[in-house]
Amino acid sequence: MRRNALSIYKPYLLEIKRGCDATGTWDWNGDGEKTSCEFLSNSSNILAAANEIKADNLGFLEWTPGLFLAAKDGSNYMKTSNILTTNGDGHTHKMRVERYGTTGASNIEFLYSGNDTPKNVVAKMLIDDLDSLKTGRNALLAPSATQIGLSIAHSDKYMNVGSVIVDQGYDTYHPYSKCEAG
Numbered sequence: 001m002r003r004n005a006l007s008i009y010k011p012y013l014l015e016i017k018r019g020c021d022a023t024g025t026w027d028w029n030g031d032g033e034k035t036s037c038e039f040l041s042n043s044s045n046i047l048a049a050a051n052e053i054k055a056d057n058l059g060f061l062e063w064t065p066g067l068f069l070a071a072k073d074g075s076n077y078m079k080t081s082n083i084l085t086t087n088g089d090g091h092t093h094k095m096r097v098e099r100y101g102t103t104g105a106s107n108i109e110f111l112y113s114g115n116d117t118p119k120n121v122v123a124k125m126l127i128d129d130l131d132s133l134k135t136g137r138n139a140l141l142a143p144s145a146t147q148i149g150l151s152i153a154h155s156d157k158y159m160n161v162g163s164v165i166v167d168q169g170y171d172t173y174h175p176y177s178k179c180e181a182g
Contacts, residue, residue, distance in 0.1 A: 001122045002058035005141065013050035013123060017043045030117040039129045049126040049137055058143050066100030066172030067149025067165045073099070074109070074163035075153040084113050086163055097165065100176050104147065104169030108139045112152065112162035125164065139166045 001009060019026045020037035027034050039045055073096045074086030086093050086109065093109045110125050128137040139145050147170050152162035 002061065002140070004056055005053045005058060006056045009123065009126065010050050010053040012119070013046055013053075013126065016123060017046040017050070020046065026120075028117070028120050029115040030120070039127065045127050045129045048134075049123075049128065052134075052137060052141055053126075054141075058141065059146065061148035061166065062146055064147040064149050064167070064170055064172060065176050065178075067097065067147060067167060067170055068151060069100045069149070069176060070096040071109075071149045071163040071165050072151040074111075075151040075161055078111070078113075078158070078161040078163070079153040079155040082157070084111055084158065084161065086111065093165075097167075097170075101170055101172040104167040104171070106139055106142070106145060107165065107167040107170065108135050110136050110162075110164040110166075112164065113155070113158035113160065115159045121162075136166075142168075144168050 016026055020043045023034065024037055025034035026037050077086055077088050078084060081088055086096065097103055097107060112121055116124065125140060126137050128134050145166050145168050147167045150162060150164040152160050155161045
């Protein structure tokens with residue numbers, strides 16, 4: 001996403017905005033069937049997200065074992081939860097992340113639910129409609145962000161649930177540092 005933010009995601013967000021404005025729907029899961037565009041700020045956040053994208057080649061986010069394990073714990077909790085949160089079972093997001101390493105300078109978490117295509121999941125992360133500070137969007141577009149961990153799990157209530165954690169300078173504890181993406 002960060003490599004092609006300006007050339008792919010900015011035009012794509014503008015396309016989503018046009019579709020949501022015209023019909024109130026968009027093909028979120030890629031099956032050809034359009035469903036509701038449900039955003040708290042109507043489509044103004046879609047345009048705001050597109051306007052924040054200023055460049056391509058922001059650098060890749062490095063898969064980080066400790067962040068993946070924390071995201072996996074969060075997804076596993078959410079798949080059986082009655083509410084969409086990773087703050088449960090006696091643990092917070094921060095506790096899950098610190099279980100596997102030392103938090104970096106800009107640790108943030110996105111929560112996901114639904115059956116969207118991967119491209120639409122990223123689009124919704126950029127739109128970041130539920131956060132008035134746009135913490136997630138800012139993290140994804142910040143050249144200083146360098147690390148990512150993500151996990152998605154099946155949920156009977158929400159279809160799929162996921163946790164995406166972005167950071168800079170996160171240090172995975174030694175016992176977990178040899179985990180590899182695969």
